[in-house]
Amino acid sequence: MSARLTHPSIAATGRPVRFWYDGQPVEGLEGETIAAALAAGGIREMRHTRSGERRGLYCGMGACFDCLVTVDGRASQRACLTKVAEGQQVRSAMPAGTPSDPLHPLAPAAASAPEQRDVDLLVIGAGPAGLSAALAARRAGAGVLVLDERLQPGGQFYKPLAPSQRAEAPPDRQFADGLALEREALAAGVQIAQGAQVWAAFSPREVGALIDGRAHVIACRQLVIAPGAYERPVPFPGWTLPGVMTTGAGQTLARAYRVAPGRRVLIAGNGPLNLQLAAELLAGGADVVAVLESAPRPSLRQWRQMLTAARTAPDLLHQGWRYLRTLRARGVRVLWGHAVAAAEGQGSLQAVEAARLDAHGRALPDTARRFEADTLCLGYGFIPSTELARMLGCRHRLVDRHLGYPATVTREDGASSLEGVYVVGDGADMGGSRVALARGRLAGCAAARQLGLHAPEPADAIDALHRAERFQQALWSIYAAPPVTLASVPDDTLLCRCEEIRFGTVREQIRAGRDTLAAIKRNTRLGMGRCQGRYCAVTAARLVGELTGRPPEVEQYFAPRPPAKPVPAGALGFEKPEWGGHKPAITPNLARPVEHAPFTPQRTDVLVIGAGVLGSCLAYYLSQAGQDVTVADRDDTNLQASGANAGSLHVQLLSFDFGAKAQAGGGPAAATLPLGPMSVRLWQEIEADCGEDLEVKITGGLMVADSEAGMRFLEAKAALERSHGIDTQVIDGAGLRRLSPALSEQLLGAAHCPMEGKINPLRATYAVARRAQQRGARLLRGCDVQHIERRPGDGAGFVVHTSRGTLHAGRIVNASGAWSSTIGQMLGVNIPVKGAPLQMIVTEPAPPRVDHLVAHADRHLSLKQAASGGLIIGGGWTAAFHAGMRLNRAERASIEGNLWVARQVLPAVSGLHVVRCWAGMNVNIDGAPIIGEVPGVPGFFNAVTSNGYTLAPVTARLVTDLIVRGRTDIDITPFRIDRFL
Known part of the structure; x- marks a missing residue:
């Protein structure tokens, strides 16, 4: 059995408590964590993985999520941050989600809106850097709020005694220094909120946090980020x-x-x-x-x-x-x-x-x-916790120490590349506690000066910083370890702890050409678990570098997404006004500087521009028909709209495709209805041909209503759909609950469409592209199309100038989705397409809750359960383009509104944590695709559609028929570009 340690000046003062772990009594001390009490009792097995393995305490600071337990029915509580209590029921397994073993809400019922707080200076982290920054700014007269996730201030370095222990005097200097700094900060008037989770930084002036389990939005004039580090x-x-x-x-x-x-x-x-x-x-x-x-x-x-x-x-x-x-x-x-x-x-x-x-x-x-x-x-060694700084868009660099890691670029006083944002301590780059103390003090004074307060730069802090940096460099020289190499790590060793991805799987992906972190993530799920890549990203990056000789640049690391750590879904749901239709946006070319060798001029019969799902399906059908086809993409396969898709297979109209909210009166969307069932059947054929499980599940779709007006809307919509051959029936509340018992009892009924379902976009696009390549299709990555020339004479083809070289193509298919208008402009063609950045949300894995694809008659919602167990929540809530980071990002209001709707439809959402929110890209047209050859530009074809994942196969098949046979078996007149002329 493990034992409690002795010390002559420390006594256990916590009241003994008894709690239950997996049905067995365990003795603990009031004020200590569940992890500490279990360790004292010799119990080390905690979380159950998907494969049935057990995990135990690993990081001890709430970053790895391997010590998850269920506490009094609340799932996925971190044992290292959750205190014991008398009579507590703790178990290692997740609730079954049944009426007798339900998912209990994880947070108090949310109010009508998050609580707003305004502060001069917000400090994130109460370790040496954060506390010293807060103290310096407060002494200059600033109002300071410190948010810290741990149960007590001090961070990983000071590690103060828990409330279960007491010492007459600090046992050593480290304890004494930490206690003194905390007392100074509190005496100066610094407000410190412990157990506060900062889940997102949306701008330098807006931070989302949970304080005492309730959502807060902190508006700050200056921001100091001091989140510390975690062990590599x-x-x-x-x-x-x-x-x-x-x-x-x-x-x-x-x-x-x-x-x-x-x-x-x-x-x-x-x-x-x-x-x-x-x-x-x-x-x-x-x-x-x-x-x-x-x-x-x-x-x-x-x-x-x-x-x-x-x-x-x-x-x-x-x-x-x-x-x-x-x-x-x-x-x-x-x-x-x-x-x-x-x-x-x-x-x-x-x-x-x-x-x-x-x-x-x-x-x-x-x-x-x-x-x-x-x-x-x-x-x-350690890795800085740069999640919040990267989420804001602060500039980063790669540090080649240990496995390598991103570090925040700062000045001596911690100032980042963003005005008003300071990043200090080991959360910026590794330097030790004394560097953290000095930089924290300099940052606090600098922030105070920006607030207009008198805070001269402390010369003694600069001197202390330089001494500490020299010491740290000397220490690293003394402890200079051999370089890290991963070549000898066996293939069956786990690389990603959360998703149980092994080294051999990642090596296989890299050797197959899927050698970027983004491609590895989409093909294996590496980095998609609760720790969000903290314990696998740098390892995978080093592995890529070892096998390819091209280590990823810092911009190629996993994109920072909220939440910074999983957060209770129920705490963030707030009702928001609905908006009508998608919000179009002109999104610039997102081509990143990816290193790929230039090529000598190449020739191809058909050039497909865009390697998303539509481009991959075009390569699949064109190569199947014996065409010489090349696909060019400015970045990599499946990285933009297709790779960020939620994977819904829609057959019935969405709520904003019919009625008052519909574009162009809903006519173009209605004309598209017959294509849906055709495309779903094609997906099933593709899955069989590829010999891979693309997770195509035709379980039916439910569009639910919670009002009489909503039911009337469904009746009218279903009648229109049936007139186009879509099997849609309206069912009442009793029938709805027989089909999907977990849905809310407040729902009055639903439109049921048996042909709807879901697919895994992280598998399907790559599988289709692989099959096309097996048939001879070529894929050019990092190949940004920059200029297109028409050769003189009808049917003479095109000269396409790209970032890697020149392509001579007989015909071109524009499959670049939301960026199709840019390609059209190169040939003088106006293609009325815009992007619509949209957000998606995924929860942690849950017990089986819903089989169907669920939508809402009056609200923006798309909800389904993936094969991994996570609930994927979307439905058209808008995201926004961040120019500085060159990516689309989820917005707080959309996250809150989306989660509120999901919770009204599926109450179990309140018992789960949100793992990730991300932004995709919808194609905004008029509700119908643009298919076919452009009049007056022979050889130039469009394959552009909203509802892109569902309709990709049928759109690609129709365009292939036009190229190969000169005709299609169905009338595509409603989908030609002529309708806009």
Whole structure:
């Protein structure tokens, strides 16, 4: 059994409480977390993965989401941040979602609107950097609010004692410094809100947060971001076993809660933090097996660095030597130049295999040694938490340390590339606590000056910063570890902890040419789990660099999306006014500077511009018909509208395609109705031909109504649809609940269309494109079409100038979606198409709740449950283009309104967390596609449609027929561009 640690000056003062974990009683102390109480009781297995594996405490700071438990019916609570309570019912499994085991709401019932707060300075993070910034600004007269996710201020460095423990005096200087800084800040009038989750930064002046479980919008005149860092991933076989955790998690248990992380603890990594943990565990009575340090033993040649360290921070250097003496005196070996090769165990950790490293970071096979241990603490360095800074669009750079990571570009005072935004501490780049303290103070003074207050730049802080930076550089030199290499990591090792994606799967994608982080994400789901890529993105980026020789640029990392961490869906839902139709927007060319080799002039019979779902389907059908076809895309396959699509297969009209909200009176949309069933059947044929599961599920669609007016709307719409051959029937509330019992009892009925369903757009586009390539179609990535010339003479073809070279094409098919008008302009053709940025939302995996594709008669809503279990929520809520970041982003009002509607239709939404909100791109025409050859421009064809994912196969098939046969089997007159002339 694990045990509570002893210390002569610290006493446990928390009232004993008994709670229940998976039906068994567990003793804890009031004021400590569930994770600490379970560790004290020797329990390490927590979350159940999709494959049935168990996970345990890993990061200890709420970043990895591996310690999730259900607490009194509330799903997915982080055990490391949730306090124990008397009689609490805690279990490792998620609620079944049944009436006897429901998904309980995760947050108090939302008010009519988020609470608004106005502050001079908002500081995010109450670690050394955040508290020092807040104190400096407050002393200058600014009103300061600090929001911090942890249960107590101090951050990962100070780690104050939990309320369950008490000391007459601070046990060491680290405790004392943290307590002093907190008291100074509070005495100066700084407001600190603990347990506050900042879920999004929408602009430098608007931040969304949950405080005491309720939604707040903070309007601030200046913003300091100081979120700290998290320990970098160290993948090896068995690294996800319960009992394997970060050094930070082990230290939090030991310092804050006085709990040993295990009975026999092995510590491995790089840097003095591991020595500190080992010494503290020994002092508290724990058994430390050994410390493995990946850096070689410091030699006499490093005396200059040691002298620098001694001059700039003699106390810290002395502290390090004291740790080493303690370990030596207790017989604990420090093995320099060693690292973990594998962790072993049935269900949880039982043994660790380690080996000596060569100068290239590779394990020497003849040096392997085995340690019996039930706990392994890993500390190999840190990664800044740049999510909020990247969400705002602050400029970043890549740091080539460890695996490499994005760091925020700042000035000495923490000022970022955005006016009024400061990023300080290890959340900007790694520098240690003393760098964080100095930069925090400089940032607080700079922010105060921007507020018009008197706050001279403190010279002593600048001097302290420079000393701390010299010390940190010396420390990194002393602890210089061999380079990180992933070549020896076995294929069956997990790379993505959340989605259980293995190294072999990612290597296979890279070798197949899907070698960008975005393509890997869409093809494997890597980075789509609750941790949102924190523990896999940098590893995947390093793997791409090792296998291709082209490490991703910082702009190619996963796009920052709200929420920064999963947030209760029910806390964010607020009713918003509905708007009629899509909001068109002219979105500029989003081509990114992707490195691809130039090519000599090429010839092709058919050039398809755009490698989204329509372009891929065109390549599929054209190559099937024996055509020589090339697809050119400015970026990569499936990265814009198609890759961001929610995957609905719509057959009935959407609510804004009929009635008063419809464009062009709804006539063009109604004319499109016969195409839907044809296209769905084509998707089924494509799935069979590709031999892959594209997750095509024809489960039927329900458009629900909650008013008599809505029911009348459905009756009229269904009558029109039936006149076009669509099987749509209106059912009452009782019939609706028989079909979908989880939907709200307040719904009066629905229009039921059996032919509707869903598809996985992250699989389908790539599968279609692969099949086309197998038939000879060519794909040119990073090939931005910049100018098109018509050759003289009818049917003479085109010369297409691109960013990579020149293409000679007999015919061109414009399949560039929302950007089709730009291609048309190159040939003097007006194509009346605009983009409409739209948002989507996905929740964490849930028990089966809905089989159907669900829409709403009066509200913008599209809701379905993916094969992964997540609820995908959309329906046309507008997003916005961010010029500085060159991407579309979700907006707060749309997120709030969308979640409110979803919750009214499916109450279980309130029991789930939102994992990600993202923005896609709809094609705004008049409700119908544009298909066919352009009059007066022979050889130039359009294949442009809204409802693009549903209609992509039929649109591509019709255009292929026109090219190959010169005709189609159905009348496409309503879809020709002539209707706009």
